[in-house]
């Protein structure tokens with residue numbers, strides 16, 4: 001008998017009991033993200049029409065202000081999560097401070113916080129290159145029913161209960177983990193349904209792609225410079241191929257499928273690199289490890305870093321296991 005491809009909705013229901021203490025709340029949360037992803041996908045696909053329909057700052061035909069896509073994506077995700085009353089707090093790349101959600105229901109016992117980068121790589125929008133949304137979910141540590149606190153957001157990545165991304169690419173995909181492997185779903189835009197197209201995604205153990213902004217080479221630490229030279233050396237299966245989209249989600253997605261390493265090191269000008277620990281590196285690191293890859297922040301595992309600030313930056317190296325281990329050898333030489 002032909003095995004029909006599962007939809008994301010079916011997958012969520014079937015796997016609800018996979019996670020401990022499940023009350024269905026996390027499933028509802030993933031469902032809300034699914035919905036917001038579809039809405040943002042629709043907006044992203046219209047991006048090329050901005051010059052025709054009006055620039056950000058203009059007023060559109062309905063008298064509404066045109067919004068920049070990253071602002072719009074932020075609003076859509078926050079609205080969707082708020083409306084469904086399933087989280088107690090949200091932190092976003094677009095907001096200086098975290099948002100406390102006071103449910104209308106006095107007895108509410110929402111226990112999850114969401115950290116989100118609503119539109120990552122947004123400088124790519126103007127040139128029709130893929131962008132993404134990244135999300136990270138934790139169980140709060142302060143008492144349920146009280147207003148959420150900063151410490152609920154500043155948990156190490158190893159405490160994440162779920163994480164994932166949406167890539168708005170040649171097709172739109174939602175990829176996520178709840179700690180039982182990584183699954184990828186592709187949107188059929190004709191009917192607005194995500195289908196399980198990439199079950200149990202795995203980073204190949206070895207890879208031949210390195211992704212780094214080489215324009216910053218002169219500012220890199222010697223260990224990173226040596227590793228890049230190693231990647232370029234003609235020996236064995238090297239030189240490797242260089243691929244850098246400049247959109248973390250897209251670079252990560254390609255490397256996970258084909259095998260590769262993504263690097264955003266610290267440099268002599270950016271002491272902590274560029275990427276944000278809480279809503280870029282941690283969710284990607286969780287996905288990477290769940291898919292058999294690795295993610296380090298220079299000296300140690302990203303997921304074990306104790307965050308100190310909401311918008312903290314950290315050097316980030318992530319990808320196929322053997323590539324990250326090789327890079328680590330180079331970094332260790334100079335520590």
Ligand code: F6P
Nearest residue numbers: 120121122213246247248249274
């Ligand atoms: O903020 C994140 C980001 O846009 C990532 O998506 C991307 O990988 C990186 O910055 C690109 O930075 P740069 O332009 O410095 O290489």
